[in-house]
Amino acid sequence: xxxxxxxxxxxxxxxxxxxxxxxxxxxxxxxxxxxxxxxxxxxxxxxxxxxxxxxxxxxxxxxxxxxxxxxxxxxxxxxxxxxxxxxxxxxxxxxxxxxxxxxxxxxxxxxxxxxxxxxxxxxxxxxxxxxxxxxxxxxxxxxxxxxxxxxxxxxxxxxxxxxxxxxxxxxxxxxxxxxxxxxxxxxxxxxxxxxxxxxxxxxxxxxxxxxxxxxxxxxxxxxxxxxxxxxxxxxxxxxxxxxxxxxxxxxxxxxxxxxxxxxxxxxxxxxxxxxxxxxxxxxxxx
Numbered sequence: 001x002x003x004x005x006x007x008x009x010x011x012x013x014x015x016x017x018x019x020x021x022x023x024x025x026x027x028x029x030x031x032x033x034x035x036x037x038x039x040x041x042x043x044x045x046x047x048x049x050x051x052x053x054x055x056x057x058x059x060x061x062x063x064x065x066x067x068x069x070x071x072x073x074x075x076x077x078x079x080x081x082x083x084x085x086x087x088x089x090x091x092x093x094x095x096x097x098x099x100x101x102x103x104x105x106x107x108x109x110x111x112x113x114x115x116x117x118x119x120x121x122x123x124x125x126x127x128x129x130x131x132x133x134x135x136x137x138x139x140x141x142x143x144x145x146x147x148x149x150x151x152x153x154x155x156x157x158x159x160x161x162x163x164x165x166x167x168x169x170x171x172x173x174x175x176x177x178x179x180x181x182x183x184x185x186x187x188x189x190x191x192x193x194x195x196x197x198x199x200x201x202x203x204x205x206x207x208x209x210x211x212x213x214x215x216x217x218x219x220x221x222x223x224x225x226x227x228x229x230x231x232x233x234x235x236x237x238x239x240x241x242x243x244x245x246x247x248x249x250x251x252x253x254x255x256x257x258x259x260x261x262x263x264x265x266x267x268x269x270x271x272x273x274x275x276x277x278x279x280x281x282x283x284x285x286x
Contacts, residue, residue, distance in 0.1 A: 008249070031052075031059050031107055031109070032103065034108070038085065044071070047109060048061050048078055050277065053230070056237060058105075083098065110123070110143040114141060136160045147163075147173060174186055211250065215257060225270065
């Protein structure tokens with residue numbers, strides 16, 4: 001029989017404490033975020049800042065070459081790599097050797113701000129073989145949407161993969177028109193991944209959790225990038241995939257609740273979610 005679903009409350013998280021932060025930027029965890037087409041560099045930037053707010057110590061952003069300088073100036077805390085791109089400004093899947101010195105990171109996120117499914121497929125096929133088979137990888141947005149195309153990539157990531165699909169992406173992963181409440185569990189079993197989708201979290205070992213917080217205000221541009229960034233930051237700090245996913249999903253939703261009370265039920269911005277994370281982490285870790 002499947003395990004009963006656990007309600008994810010602050011008390012549950014306090015009984016499941018995160019690894020203590022390291023004492024240097026390297027021991028606190030190194031994160032690489034790969035994404036950021038010319039038209040959407042902000043997605044990678046939001047994810048990267050969220051990873052730092054979650055306590056990661058070092059950040060590298062890999063974005064389309066034409067926006068790399070602007071991204072580096074905007075986020076001085078990050079190292080930035082420029083990736084070869086198409087005429088339209090999408091990272092084209094070539095030149096991933098520019099990241100060889102960075103792929104020893106503690107956790108890697110691919111997807112925020114990628115905008116071309118074909119080139120994203122090329123990018124995954126070029127990048128994943130360069131990454132240690134022990135490194136956890138989080139796929140978001142187009143990078144998870146193309147997984148059904150690249151069975152070899154999906155197989156090589158099983159057991160260290162985290163996925164953060166929205167409802168449309170979850171349907172793509174399952175090859176269905178509409179998803180049901182068990183979508184997270186089905187995706188987890190199919191891809192050997194920990195999955196968070198629509199307030200439900202599932203691990204491939206059968207464990208499941210459901211959220212007890214969150215509201216419609218989270219349905220705003222960039223919100224998913226913040227969730228992915230917090231999650232990869234916690235992975236880099238040493239949390240296992242299930243723990244990082246549960247904590248990040250709760251932190252993202254709780255940040256939305258705070259903004260809903262202070263700003264309004266809808267109308268707050270994804271960038272404002274990021275600034276709520278450190279205080280929430282402190283309170284839950286007290």
